[in-house]
Amino acid sequence: MTTVHxxxxxxxxxTQQDRNRTGRMVQLGLMIAIxxxxxxxxxxxxxxxxxxxxFLTVPVAxxxxxxxxxxxxxxxxxxGATSLILAVTGGSAFSAMLLSINPLGLAFTCLxxxxxxxxxxxxIFAVMKKRWKNAAYLAASLACPLLNTLLFMSSLxxxxxxxxxxxxxxxxxxxxxxxxxxxxxxxxxGVIEAGVCAVIGSIVSRTLAVALRR
Numbered sequence: 507m508t509t510v511h512x513x514x515x516x517x518x519x520x521t522q523q524d525r526n527r528t529g530r531m532v533q534l535g536l537m538i539a540i541x542x543x544x545x546x547x548x549x550x551x552x553x554x555x556x557x558x559x560x561f562l563t564v565p566v567a568x569x570x571x572x573x574x575x576x577x578x579x580x581x582x583x584x585x586g587a588t589s590l591i592l593a594v595t596g597g598s599a600f601s602a603m604l605l606s607i608n609p610l611g612l613a614f615t616c617l618x619x620x621x622x623x624x625x626x627x628x629x630i631f632a633v634m635k636k637r638w639k640n641a642a643y644l645a646a647s648l649a650c651p652l653l654n655t656l657l658f659m660s661s662l663x664x665x666x667x668x669x670x671x672x673x674x675x676x677x678x679x680x681x682x683x684x685x686x687x688x689x690x691x692x693x694x695x696g697v698i699e700a701g702v703c704a705v706i707g708s709i710v711s712r713t714l715a716v717a718l719r720r
Contacts, residue, residue, distance in 0.1 A: 545588035567650035575628030582624025619657030647707030
């Protein structure tokens with residue numbers, strides 16, 4: 507009887523694990539779908555004469571917070587993939603120009619920083635929630651757009667700063683070095699991205715965490 511009971515508990519536990527795994531996969535798929543819907547609709551980007559303001563860091567942050575660093579990296583990859591698609595299809599004039607200069611460099615700039623952004627966002631939340639769970643939602647949601655800006659611009663400067671196109675942008679902004687170029691080029695856009703993601707991301711992720719009993 508004891509053996510039968512133990513086997514029954516083992517089967518029940520495995521079934522529950524399978525359900526949890528399936529549920530997480532469904533939730534991750536939903537986050538990826540949201541990223542793609544936002545990317546190819548007016549919800550995802552606010553077009554400006556300079557750097558485009560993106561709100562895709564919101565679902566990346568939510569996915570990373572709810573599902574962990576690995577899922578955050580996958581959401582970041584989806585974000586980067588949409589950026590690359592927009593460059594190839596001409597949806598972003600800035601990215602399209604970079605594509606014509608260095609396709610591999612643009613692919614790296616679109617994908618790698620976004621993967622790291624999502625992974626680090628999830629890691630920050632995982633570390634902070636052990637002691638400061640309430641603050642962790644806001645901190646991770648704020649970290650996501652800040653990391654996006656920092657990593658994307660670092661890659662942009664590293665790969666494209668010496669090109670005639672970016673040098674022309676730097677000259678038009680009056681930037682004497684890469685650091686000043688980043689500050690002037692990002693400007694208000696980075697502040698808006700960080701503020702929107704910090705507020706919306708923390709509210710949505712906390713609400714969903716309660717609903718999903720995370």
